[in-house]
């Protein structure tokens with residue numbers, strides 16, 4: 001691959017890293033992507049899809065022959081104060097690219113530049129740059145804004161960098177690769193009172209501690225041991241004096257599951273325990289359970305196509321084709337609910353973990369991501 005292309009991708013990556021933007025407010029990044037796609041000679045570039053998403057279209061030599069393949073990158077950063085200490089660190093206080101979406105965007109731009117120049121493929125390439133992956137559901141917003149009506153798309157692919165996986169290695173699986181992510185808030189209420197006279201009060205502190213323990217029995221005692229699932233209570237708030245039993249306590253937590261069965265079961269058990277257990281203590285339990293991203297489930301045929309492309313580049317031994325699903329989530333899942341496709345993880349080497357203040361996307365991974373997308377589209381004709 002041309003050194004010049006890798007160098008440009010590195011420059012785009014570090015520039016985006018220096019100017020992180022959150023959620024749907026990715027206007028500078030989207031503008032940069034748009035002007036580069038136009039400069040590369042894309043046949044069509046549309047902006048403002050799902051508020052701030054950008055889509056570019058590149059026709060191959062025989063567009064009628066098909067297929068129409070979409071590749072997606074995400075553009076948003078996180079509300080984290082950067083501590084990486086790198087020269088291209090964030091210039092915006094309290095925001096940073098701690099998930100490597102700067103790298104994902106730069107790699108798809110690199111592939112777009114090469115593919116728009118070469119066009120050694122039939123069919124059409126659709127380049128999707130989405131906002132708000134980090135919790136805002138930007139993928140869903142783009143779908144609701146007509147992504148699949150406005151652009152003909154037969155298959156869709158995406159990737160995520162993975163720290164601790166060596167550079168030049170890939171992993172994926174046919175079937176689930178990431179979990180569903182749901183959250184709950186439980187409010188326990190009861191008349192509080194003097195801490196020295198608990199017999200005259202309802203002790204929501206005690207009730208909440210019993211509830212935390214009970215919630216942690218859901219997975220080991222209700223789900224088949226072969227199911228992958230995680231429940232964590234992540235916050236407890238209530239009370240502010242040493243001699244007063246508070247009138248309310250708020251618990252929050254997250255539930256990660258792979259199967260629809262486990263997802264439904266965890267929700268109904270959390271709701272049941274949160275409402276009924278406090279009653280036994282004379283308290284009232286109110287629960288709000290919110291479903292977030294669904295599990296990311298690869299389609300077998302497209303997972304094989306993507307794994308084969310990776311294996312042609314880096315060798316079969318550097319591609320894990322049957323990875324165990326990771327306990328994280330992705331809104332790429334919304335695309336895979338609508339279209340056949342696959343999501344792959346690529347090595348980012350020994351960097352800090354994702355969402356860590358010292359994380360930085362590894363530029364050594366750039367050539368591998370660009371090459372993967374070229375190989376997927378041109379299948380050895382790069």
Ligand SMILES: [Zn+2]
Nearest residue numbers: 099134354355
């Ligand atoms: Zn992230």
Ligand SMILES: [Zn+2]
Nearest residue numbers: 099100101160
């Ligand atoms: Zn991410």
